[in-house]
Amino acid sequence: GAGVSQSPRYKVAKRGQDVALRCDPISGHVSLFWYQQALGQGPEFLTYFQNEAQLDKSGLPSDRFFAERPEGSVSTLKIQRTQQEDSAVYLCASSQLDGIQETQYFGPGTRLLVL
Amino acid sequence: GQQLNQSPQSMFIQEGEDVSMNCTSSSIFNTWLWYKQDPGEGPVLLIALYKAGELTSNGRLTAQFGITRKDSFLNISASIPSDVGIYFCAGNNNNDMRFGAGTRLTVKP
Numbered sequence: 001g002a003g004v005s006q007s008p009r010y011k012v013a014k015r016g017q018d019v020a021l022r023c024d025p026i027s028g029h030v031s032l033f034w035y036q037q038a039l040g041q042g043p044e045f046l047t048y049f050q051n052e053a054q055l056d057k058s059g060l061p062s063d064r065f066f067a068e069r070p071e072g073s074v075s076t077l078k079i080q081r082t083q084q085e086d087s088a089v090y091l092c093a094s095s096q097l098d099g100i101q102e103t104q105y106f107g108p109g110t111r112l113l114v115l
Numbered sequence: 116g117q118q119l120n121q122s123p124q125s126m127f128i129q130e131g132e133d134v135s136m137n138c139t140s141s142s143i144f145n146t147w148l149w150y151k152q153d154p155g156e157g158p159v160l161l162i163a164l165y166k167a168g169e170l171t172s173n174g175r176l177t178a179q180f181g182i183t184r185k186d187s188f189l190n191i192s193a194s195i196p197s198d199v200g201i202y203f204c205a206g207n208n209n210n211d212m213r214f215g216a217g218t219r220l221t222v223k224p
Contacts, residue, residue, distance in 0.1 A: 095210075
């Protein structure tokens with residue numbers, strides 16, 4: 001069956017450029033999460049949606065980062081005026097219900113390189 | 116930064132050997148999970164643990180949720196070359212999931 005998909009898989013941006021990363025969650029999954037994974041590290045939480053509502057954005061590193069999920073399905077993570085330190089893998093995950101024990105399923109990630 | 120202390124950072128083992136890795140935290144978690152990540156891919160869930168003291172197996176993998184809720188271990192028995200990858204522990208409290216820095220496993224045939 002279809003898992004979580006992300007696009008693009010790779011993105012090279014010049015410093016200062018805006019980028020938009022897309023996540024298609026598993027169909028019917030209520031919760032959607034964005035993570036940032038630096039080289040050699042585990043994923044770090046950025047933000048979380050339940051349907052279209054952004055319930056937690058405490059992990060977004062600066063106001064240059066913005067995420068939306070307007071119809072409660074596809075989500076976009078936007079980074080404005082990219083900096084070299086934004087280079088990382090951006091992972092999206094979705095889970096079926098908003099519950100304590102819900103398993104998060106990850107997409108393949110978007111590898112962002114800012115030059 | 117990472118809130119979970121995962122060890123070892125890396126392991127080099129011979130095919131057929133058993134492997135053990137663990138994760139500790141200063142915080143309590145309701146759920147512990149173990150993921151494997153292959154190069155160029157996202158993490159894939161291996162085992163999820165929901166109750167303190169729980170011991171769960173998935174094929175050659177066995178994981179335990181520590182009784183204090185602050186630690187977990189993962190064992191892999193009779194390793195094979197396709198076990199190569201990075202293993203991450205994760206603790207989850209109500210959708211607030213924190214990851215360890217990973218254990219990089221290399222299996223020599």
